[in-house]
Amino acid sequence: MAKMTYIEAARLAVAEEMRRDPLVWAVGEDLGRGGVFGQYKGLVDEFGPERISDAPISESCIMGAAVGAAMTGTRPIVEMRFSDFALCAVDELVNQAAKARFMFGGQTRVPIVVREPIGMWRSSAAQHSQSLEAWYAHIPGLVVAVPSTPADNRALLKAAIRCDDPVVFMEHKNLWPLEGEVPEGDDVGRFGKAGSCREGCDLTIVSWSAAVHTAMEAATALASEGIEVEVLDLKTLWPWDRDAVLASVERTGRLLVVHEAVAVAGFGAEIAATVAEHLHGALKAPIRRLGAPRIPISYAPVLEDEVRVTAGAVAAAARGLMGR
Amino acid sequence: MTDDPSSYGSNLNMERYRAHYGQMCRIREFEKAAITAAQNKLVLGAIHPSIGQEAVAVGVCGNLRRDDIILSTHRGHGHTMAKGADPLAMMRELFGRAGGYSQGKGGSMHIADFEVGMLGANGVVGANINIAAGAAHAIKLRGEDRVVVCFFGDGAINRGPFLEGLNWAGVFRLPILFVCEDNGFAATTRTHAMTSGGGPAARAEAMGIAADTVDGNDLVAIDEMARDLIDEARQGRPRFLLARTYRLTGHTSADTAPYRSEEEVELRWLNDPITNMRRILEAAGVPGTQLTAMAEAAKSEMKRAYEAAAATDWPSRELAYADVQDIGDPRERAF
Numbered sequence: 001m002a003k004m005t006y007i008e009a010a011r012l013a014v015a016e017e018m019r020r021d022p023l024v025w026a027v028g029e030d031l032g033r034g035g036v037f038g039q040y041k042g043l044v045d046e047f048g049p050e051r052i053s054d055a056p057i058s059e060s061c062i063m064g065a066a067v068g069a070a071m072t073g074t075r076p077i078v079e080m081r082f083s084d085f086a087l088c089a090v091d092e093l094v095n096q097a098a099k100a101r102f103m104f105g106g107q108t109r110v111p112i113v114v115r116e117p118i119g120m121w122r123s124s125a126a127q128h129s130q131s132l133e134a135w136y137a138h139i140p141g142l143v144v145a146v147p148s149t150p151a152d153n154r155a156l157l158k159a160a161i162r163c164d165d166p167v168v169f170m171e172h173k174n175l176w177p178l179e180g181e182v183p184e185g186d187d188v189g190r191f192g193k194a195g196s197c198r199e200g201c202d203l204t205i206v207s208w209s210a211a212v213h214t215a216m217e218a219a220t221a222l223a224s225e226g227i228e229v230e231v232l233d234l235k236t237l238w239p240w241d242r243d244a245v246l247a248s249v250e251r252t253g254r255l256l257v258v259h260e261a262v263a264v265a266g267f268g269a270e271i272a273a274t275v276a277e278h279l280h281g282a283l284k285a286p287i288r289r290l291g292a293p294r295i296p297i298s299y300a301p302v303l304e305d306e307v308r309v310t311a312g313a314v315a316a317a318a319r320g321l322m323g324r
Numbered sequence: 325m326t327d328d329p330s331s332y333g334s335n336l337n338m339e340r341y342r343a344h345y346g347q348m349c350r351i352r353e354f355e356k357a358a359i360t361a362a363q364n365k366l367v368l369g370a371i372h373p374s375i376g377q378e379a380v381a382v383g384v385c386g387n388l389r390r391d392d393i394i395l396s397t398h399r400g401h402g403h404t405m406a407k408g409a410d411p412l413a414m415m416r417e418l419f420g421r422a423g424g425y426s427q428g429k430g431g432s433m434h435i436a437d438f439e440v441g442m443l444g445a446n447g448v449v450g451a452n453i454n455i456a457a458g459a460a461h462a463i464k465l466r467g468e469d470r471v472v473v474c475f476f477g478d479g480a481i482n483r484g485p486f487l488e489g490l491n492w493a494g495v496f497r498l499p500i501l502f503v504c505e506d507n508g509f510a511a512t513t514r515t516h517a518m519t520s521g522g523g524p525a526a527r528a529e530a531m532g533i534a535a536d537t538v539d540g541n542d543l544v545a546i547d548e549m550a551r552d553l554i555d556e557a558r559q560g561r562p563r564f565l566l567a568r569t570y571r572l573t574g575h576t577s578a579d580t581a582p583y584r585s586e587e588e589v590e591l592r593w594l595n596d597p598i599t600n601m602r603r604i605l606e607a608a609g610v611p612g613t614q615l616t617a618m619a620e621a622a623k624s625e626m627k628r629a630y631e632a633a634a635a636t637d638w639p640s641r642e643l644a645y646a647d648v649q650d651i652g653d654p655r656e657r658a659f
């Protein structure tokens with residue numbers, strides 16, 4: 001085990017995979033100087049400017065060129081800077097990357113990793129703060145990864161780079177400095193395998209990305225009140241580990257889904273519906289979802305905070321499900 | 325149109341152009357058969373014929389190697405055949421049958437044959453430009469000497485990928501030739517009515533991509549110009565070719581094109597690229613009977629493809645779930 005931050009873990013994954021496979025390359029704005037958050041810092045020195053490639057501010061072409069380069073035998077890592085900016089390249093991702101393999105009857109594959117940092121940090125307002133993971137979970141052909149820890153960021157990013165299908169890889173900007181233990185060796189993650197962050201018999205909280213930490217904070221507080229919460233970190237939304245969720249809710253009889261994204265039509269709705277379809281008779285309380293209200297994200301901290309799902313809100317919802 | 329067909333004279337590479345003439349006839353007959361199939365409800369979705377534009381496809385692709393790459397548009401039958409695809413597998417794809425290039429999952433607008441370097445038609449106007457730039461980028465990264473040709477229409481120059489993709493090719497000095505087939509129409513609107521400025525070539529030049537213009541109904545002129553431009557592009561000097569032509573059919577086979585006069589279309593038929601080529605070959609001494617026989621052979625070939633495709637089974641239902649992705653069970657149903 002080695003201690004490192006979420007951002008260092010991702011950088012390590014990229015470096016390891018680029019050493020392993022000369023066909024892997026990264027392309028995006030400002031990569032030569034390390035990327036907007038420093039995710040690629042120093043990599044150009046080892047791999048050169050052709051493989052850590054700068055790009056014009058042309059999101060559509062960054063994504064589209066990656067699709068063409070992937071169909072022509074390379075494995076591009078696409079850097080979109082912010083998931084908000086990736087919206088300039090939705091045609092290339094949704095109409096092209098996600099569908100090429102199917103639409104051409106299996107004649108080709110599109111092995112690209114699309115890094116789209118998501119989430120709120122402080123005062124970045126409506127176009128630099130969104131969590132749009134549910135959009136991509138809706139699209140056949142895409143894998144959607146939403147890691148919450150340094151270890152998962154490394155392992156899942158390595159898996160994404162090795163995946164022969166397009167992967168939307170959504171790192172949370174507020175987690176960049178988060179420290180954690182990362183296993184030694186070639187630790188490659190598995191898509192569709194949730195992690196249990198905490199076991200408990202009273203209530204299941206399902207979450208992903210930064211919201212996992214909020215859920216854990218709430219779970220710790222709830223434990224002191226005698227409420228034992230199981231916290232599941234989905235890690236990927238497509239595929240998502242429905243077996244783990246169903247097994248846990250079958251044990252606890254209560255489900256609370258917690259995510260940072262807008263609650264309406266968020267991925268929590270999919271989880272809630274699935275659990276309702278399968279475990280109706282086993283539920284001891286109605287399913288609850290916590291997400292952001294359906295308003296754009298503000299700049300002023302006091303307004304921005306209206307969108308945040310806090311540990312306090314999670315704990316309050318949990319108490320409600322317990323009838324307290 | 326070449327005003328004086330005999331001007332090519334005895335310098336004409338007779339074998340080459342006889343073959344090109346035959347290829348244009350094949351494309352023409354393929355599309356005529358496909359239009360009939362659409363009328364007979366054998367082709368179920370929309371098809372976009374390239375009748376009148378065959379010389380561009382044949383003249384350009386005739387200068388490519390099998391391992392070179394092309395990307396095409398919704399109007400892509402001609403490019404696909406010119407790159408070497410099999411008309412029966414194409415016809416099966418248009419009919420949505422087993423054994424089609426994409427197993428009946430793509431149809432006309434997503435026709436592709438990766439074996440011959442045809443990386444796909446595209447249902448989104450202009451979307452192929454960025455993808456083509458990326459294919460050329462991969463060729464450069466891998467140190468290969470292949471080249472990419474990206475075909476698109478004059479309507480595509482008003483989409484963002486035109487700017488982004490051409491700039492990209494220029495910045496990274498990619499082995500790519502952009503071919504703008506200017507047929508005068510963006511779907512069912514005259515392109516010039518919706519286009520500001522100096523047009524495709526001026527825009528390409530503005531992004532540092534040298535542009536040449538050619539008569540898109542003169543196969544010999546296209547062939548000669550494409551040869552030089554592809555040589556240049558292969559060296560990592562991206563080039564742009566504007567081929568001025570005319571779409572003799574409507575936007576789709578179902579479009580009767582009421583937005584233009586019959587007189588206009590009749591006049592344009594006088595400049596049919598296949599007739600033009602025939603005149604040149606005859607003037608150079610090729611017997612007309614031989615050329616007629618080639619056209620007839622193309623017609624029977626496509627008739628056979630039509631009949632064979634119509635007699636082919638539908639794809640197996642299981643294929644609806646195949647090739648989505650490796651991860652996640654696509655058989656999971658939401659109903």
